[in-house]
Amino acid sequence: MAELAVREPLLRKGTGSTERQSPGIGNGVSASNRENEGAGSVPDASFRTQRTQASDESYKTVGKSVDERPTQWKGIMICGLIMYLTTSMGQTLAVSGWPYLRTIDPTVGVPFLGYVQALTKCGHAIGSCVFAVHAYTTKTFKKALIIGRVLSVVGCAFYIFIELFAPTTRRWAYMLKFLLQSIAEGSLIVVRSYVPRMSQEKDRQQAFSIIEGANMLAIVSGPLVQLVCQVLPEQGTPVVGEWLKFNMYTVPIWISLILNLVTLFIAMFAFKEPELNELEGEQQLPLGQALKKAWQQMKKLDKCLVAMCFLEKSCSSYGFAAMYTTMSAYVTETFNVSESRALLLLSVAQTGAGVMSLVTVAVFVFTPLARVARASYLFPFALSCYFVMYMLSYPWPGITEAIPLRDYDREINGTLVNATNPYGCEANRYNWCGDGIKITERYMWLVVCAVLFGMAIPISLIAFDTIYSKVLGGIDQNIMQGLLIIIDDLALAGAPVVSTKSFEVFGPGPMWLSVAAICAVGLLLWLAIMPKLRKLNI
Template sequence: MIELEDTLPTITDAEQEEEVRTDWKGILVASVIIFLAAVENAIVGIGEFPYMQEIDKESTNEFFGYAMSVSRVTQAISALVFAMICRTRQSYRSPLIVGRLIALLACILYLNVEHLKGGRRYLMAVCYSLFCTASGSNVIIRSYVSAVSSHSDRSDAFSLFNGAYMLATVIGPMAQMMFSSVKYPGVEFLPDMKFHIYSAPIWIAAVTNFISIAVIKLYLRELPRRGDTSFGKIEKLSISIIFFMFQKASRTRLQCSLILVCFGQKMLQTLSVVTLYTIVAMILKTSFGWTNAEATVAISKTMTAVGVLAIVTIFVYLFAGFGRKFSERYIYLLGLAVFVGFYLISYPWEMTRSPVAVYNATAATGCKFSWCPSSHVPPASLFLVSIVVAMGFGLPLLSITLDSMYSKILGAMDQNLMQGIFVVADNIIHIITPIYSADVYTWFGFEMVWISNGLATVIGTIVWMIFLSEFSKYSS
């Protein structure tokens, strides 16, 4: 048996980050790649639940939640695998291209799901897993941005990176709305191939994969090979490698604590985001009584507004120099406050609430659960506008600042694996939340989901305030 203490290099507190000159062209190329990947995720994700219910009447809220969770397991695993491949092969291009090819395969299967006579929801679940497996390769882009940006420019670099991601949240829903008039089952434009509101986005997603592969192949610059790329005997022991990288990143007990706080905060962000992505369509259809088509259009408009506000937020943050004028730790605290306010404002308080919609068997809309008679919802406009503010203003502040501070804590080390672990921590919540949110909503209703998520956000805010002063070294 190999002993870790015999194989792990000694990490000293004297290890310092080497300042590099920021490669803005490389960051721009990385931003284009993440934009194309995010467009695919945004445009596919909007219609997933309505489409599943449209083509497979046996699908349920719980099944969709489990399908989402399983897909996130594959993303967590693939993130680590892609990070390890990138590190050991010393290549960014190859694993990124493999990721896009997997996404292209998912598009092909998704477009053919209606050819099945039964059990279509299971093939859709496979497609979700393939899309998430492909998304696991995005961790490489995160580490690439860290590698080609200096410590002082890290915040601006991640602002541009996150700006590209948020721009995709505008383009995706807009593309979805372009085809909102092509109602299901649509028109047959190729033999046994239909074009409608749910399939049109997949064609766009397929095209983005071809463009992304071309950009990666032609414009993404490979970085010089690093001298220390081997862990010796522990190269084949993934747990040992993770232990070694965590030891290298955590030069002091304080840094270890801050890394763990970053993990917790990343998971907290994801809790709110994934909850919304999982159950907003359910809420609109069940609690508000909207049809699948109405819910899809409403979500598309909401996400378009989210993207526009997010781009404005990131533009102001980047070009007004907020990351340099104000400490990132306080900007992050502001983002947390926005989400606390979101749960308070969008909760169905007595002065604004309305009863949930009565079940309509003909349209298959409205509420038919045991909690329906005693449950309430806020005004639909208030609910959707509050989502826009939280996701369009609060989330960019959280994402930019946390990514930047976490990267600064890691320092000049090869960040591929630690960024991969960061994504795995994120995906733990991606795995749990779809099941948790769908089941809690199904069993107890809207109010219980909002109370539990709101309390988690308050606790996360308190934890951040406790460690606020400790992040001063790693925030602008």
């Protein structure tokens, strides 16, 4: 039977070994490789192509090694553009969404924000799973991107019509909008598997830098949109009845809708599926056969290393999600500023973090750093940034200021006395407000978060995506990338619920320390797998 070339993981079949083949062997093989050839398997090329006497045609993967063709930079750039536009939609509303909901539904509490974030992560996990299985079985990418954009457009409609709902039910329309958006963003799972398919291993970190650079640019663009919208009035002028208004809170959703339509057009007409010769041996399979094939591939991976990757990704994502979720509540509840002022501060801080992220990504894209820096060292550096950020968020002596208690307008001897701190901490809502609690000096905290958060996000994403794709090796990565997203979303779902509840019950200080502890655990565990990653030259 003719030998069939199939891509395999970095691990030697059936042994769990993490040995890598030396480059530049030409058509020859080492002594250890000859032994494997006698068993019907020869590790080959930098992507660990193996030749095997396959008895089941359905177990074939790509016959042509990824490193035998140049990196498809045009396709990766289009993926980066899609990533940018898609992420921009969410970031455009990330800053203004919560203040807007508090304006149209004053009875909503901070824990609801945590529940929304948790639900959206569950929706993202479901969407990622469905789109990953679809891409794995059909060997197509475009349909997932198109369906995702259609779902997002429907979500925009709920946000646009939110004031048609009764005030106490508007929170549910708000939740539904972000749920649909999260499911739609699950379609980006195909981008994570598209990049390894279309890039050589030596270009992998640089290719992922482009994708994450687009992501970081979106983080800047979203708050910038909100900063521009600050010139609009807070109440706005009704356009249709009393429910459709153009103000600082509602204009971003219209921008998001336009971005959705542009992205849909790009996915339909500019995005290109891989060429037929790049899909050689990857026939479309029925769902049952496809899952069986995926299971066979998964069994050959280093299970301990994959499990540690899942755990480390969860720690990193928890560090990101805790700040991302509670930052709005922290500023609005403790800074003693109006909703519009809080929105301005959040926009400036997030823009600063985005600029820092862009600078970091630019270093990866336009300098040799992406090729010379080990991803296994970059990832713990990112975790360290999260750890330091949360430690400095705790109100240590010398860098703190008191949280003023909220008071109200009152009448004294027939004279109306205006409130001194109308936006202070509400002692009737948070028990910890009345304990003389302090917070880190406000503006110092915003600067620290902008710098460290801005560096940690892109470095952790670029480094981890590079590590994980190399650990998986040359298999079709759709299923395993989907599994990673599910595990990741569980952490992203748990972090908002735990952090907002901790904020409500214990106050910000204990919450910051708890997240710092999780980041510290991730750093310690990373030290345990460093030797194995060094053997893989990662």
